[in-house]
Amino acid sequence: MHTVSRFSLTSLKHPIVQAPMAGGPSTPALAAAVRQAGGLGFLGAGYKTVDAVREDIAALRALADGPFGVNLFAPPGPPGDAAAVERFASELSGEAQRYGTDLGTPRHDDDDWQAKLKLMRDLAVPVVSFTFGGPARGDVRDLQAAGCAVWITVTTPEEAARAAEAGPDALVVQGTEAGGHRATFDDAAPGDIGLLALLQMVIAVTDLPLVATGGIASGRGVAAVLAAGAAAAQIGTAFMLCPEAATAPAHREAIAAPGTTALTRAFTGRTARGIINRWLREHDADAPSAYPDVNHLTAKIRAAARSQGDPDGFHLWAGQAHTLAEPIPAGELVRRLADEARTALRAAAER
């Protein structure tokens, strides 16, 4: 087989990866700004049509040369408990009324998995990362043959060992601190391992390059994961206040304010970390593990609340260190994080 040269983390000027943030914040402009500053930008393909993903990639390529990544959601497992989804739907009818819209129809789909895999190959996307599980070994090989480096996101040492068997180029190691969805393969056991503990355990089971993610919001945080052995830090929430991000105004305000986060299935039927708000408090207890069914059920209501600027009616995804995010241009943030990380590492090494 002809060997295609694929993206390597060692080629980055700065060991900073912008996390894919599906459902809004990630934009071609954000990924381009990160790339131009010497980091690696990402697009989120989750929730989007194949055509929309294709357009995003074209837009990004028009804005910036060089490597970038696209994140795909692996297909969900078997459907959740239909009766529990039904009960949850009744519970949410008041929310639909409150925001003047309708409940969506719960549906168990695979986010157009095969078509998105094909798109990645056709466009030779430099890095394709996966959340909610890994692709099969054959899919990994096909992507790699098309020039795509494959990253699989893991949340436990057991997932790391399983993911490594598929032959990826790197693992994204997601600590419990991370905002948005837990990447866990099985939502029945979403886990709660902190990033630093997880990095040490994953390094003990694989030699693959590791991209650390979850609660990294400063140069010191970047320095810490590099010292722990990661090849790069992947950062999400800290980019959400950048002007290039499409974060909703009410979401920006919540990120900047003091506030506690929690893991919940209340918004999408799959465990994710968000800032505690009314919806989370009222619906967390009854939310079933049923993704993407519940996501479809609640999508219109959440979109309505978001456009009405009500932070109590939609998912305020955020990592645990969200209060450290700053509203500065993404390129400036990349450079600042890299500089501060270098300074922190030098200071610690010289002690």
Added chain:
Amino acid sequence: MHTVSRFSLTSLKHPIVQAPMAGGPSTPALAAAVRQAGGLGFLGAGYKTVDAVREDIAALRALADGPFGVNLFAPPGPPGDAAAVERFASELSGEAQRYGTDLGTPRHDDDDWQAKLKLMRDLAVPVVSFTFGGPARGDVRDLQAAGCAVWITVTTPEEAARAAEAGPDALVVQGTEAGGHRATFDDAAPGDIGLLALLQMVIAVTDLPLVATGGIASGRGVAAVLAAGAAAAQIGTAFMLCPEAATAPAHREAIAAPGTTALTRAFTGRTARGIINRWLREHDADAPSAYPDVNHLTAKIRAAARSQGDPDGFHLWAGQAHTLAEPIPAGELVRRLADEARTALRAAAER
């Protein structure tokens, strides 16, 4: 006022602190071995009589010269819900039968707080650390005047800001990864912030020296927290398999085996992290927040299960990275962690 010179973290040969592990594992022999290797050893005063703590300190001083620490439990808040404790007691009667012993009498005491503070001052204990809340400003000043450096353990940036107001010498920053009790001031909100996210947030609110703890089990983990800005790493679980620790045999086996940990109030009425076992699974849901009442209620049963070698009948405190612990002498572990940390920091700084 005459200024007494107090312990400073910069005086340590290696930036390694052995965590106090009340209720068994911590021994004078363990603290002495850590000290002799160039780290800082700790004794746990929690659950012990004042006389027993005095004896431990004398034993440690006979074994090793130089600084060491003693950890105190701050007094608990108001008593928990007596009816809930009563219901929990009925639920546990089967456990008492199973292990051939009796339920203890729930009691709400302060672990002899004032007498222990006085003992610390009288013996000029070099470092006195606090868990479950901070001492009042006057108590901090009195300890410092007696030559004791004061450390307060925190689990959120808010606790860090509050603790800093009491004028301590350092803060111990405990991530959710840590084994044993959460140090949280208020058990009603035990929190779940990962160590790395927490360190970054605490550094943003205080200039005090920080001791990082929670899931640190390798030299890379030590390197990471130093890069993040901590002055030292405090390590508990990784010392629990050392021959100098008094960890029960069944507890040692559980730490060495694969196994998931969880936060629970099922053993003591206060949130703590342990390896999931039968007791945790069966009693977690009904355990009230009532410490130390529930601790007294369950103590005899847990002691019986432990002495019978049944890992399903007592608290298997362990941090999230427990599988990385190794059964090697404590001094060797300190030197190895320090060497590996230096190597990791140099490698990361030179990239």
